[in-house]
Amino acid sequence: MILGIDIGGSTTDIVAFDKNEIIDLFTVEASDPTTSAYGALGKMLTKNQLEISDIEKIAITGVGSSYIDSTIFGLDTINVKEIDAIGLGGSYLSNIDKTLVVSLGTGTAMVSVDGKKISHIGGTGIGGGTLLGLGKGIINVMDFDEIIELAKKGDLKKVDLTIGDISNEVVGNLTRSTTASNLGNIYKIAEKKDYAKGILNLIYQTIGMLAVFGAEMTNNKDIVFTGKLAQIDIGIEILNSLKNIKADDLIFHFPEHATFSTAIGAAIAVLNNREK
Helix, strand or coil: CCEEEEEECEEEEEEEEECCEEEEEEECCCHHHHHHHHHHHHHHHCCCCCEEEEECEEEEECHHHHHHCCCCECCCCCCCHHHHHHHHHHHHCCCCEEEEEEEEEEEEEEEEEEEEEEEEEEECCHHHHCCCHHHHHHHHCHHHHHHHHHHHHHHHHHHHEEEEEEECCCCCCCCCCCEEEECCCCCCCCHHHHHHHHHHHHHHHHHHHHHHHHHCCCCCEEEEECCHHHHHHHHHHHHHHHCCCCCCCCCCCCCCCCCCCCHHHHHHHHHHHCCC
């Protein structure tokens, strides 16, 4: 068996492959990367009634992988470049060999995949960290799920300025409801739920438009969105709405297990002998 572990700042994703098939995957939380990695492995062994001897190799990646400077429980442990893991994971989950993988993490990374060629083309600091930071600063809510639930009941018209708010003229192919300024409607009275919706709209619209530009730059027709934020229904709805503006010839993919894409990519790298 091969294990892929994506070690983040506060959470760690782990996936187990047996004969090139996923048999289990989950997320654990811990106070530090080393504890998180060992905890994830221990839970995987216990949950699936496995022995240490059942594991052939462990592939680690992510910002916390640099803290693992030796083997884990004496197992062969390989550090996979995060960019490679992002690209391989997105390509594997979508079953597309040429694509742009957009990884929505604390920030956002965009990785172009063209067969065996994987390259980092850029990204943005806007992501899950932005969601929590703006949630704390604007509505004093720091819980991810609570912000999402509030946003479901929010009204964007109370926080965002649209083309229709500032102009009676048609602007290109933009509709009157197209966002002209995120959180720019400062003269209307808005509630927490409205600001929560506005925060999400700001994050997903920014990431989505950058993804569209990235796809054009790399001559890709497919964009695969991965990470926890790529599994949020309201976020998927916002991203898909961009097709009415500029992305009508693009295909957006939101694969199952997108949350675990980078951990999956790390395991795939080892399975394909692409590890560092």
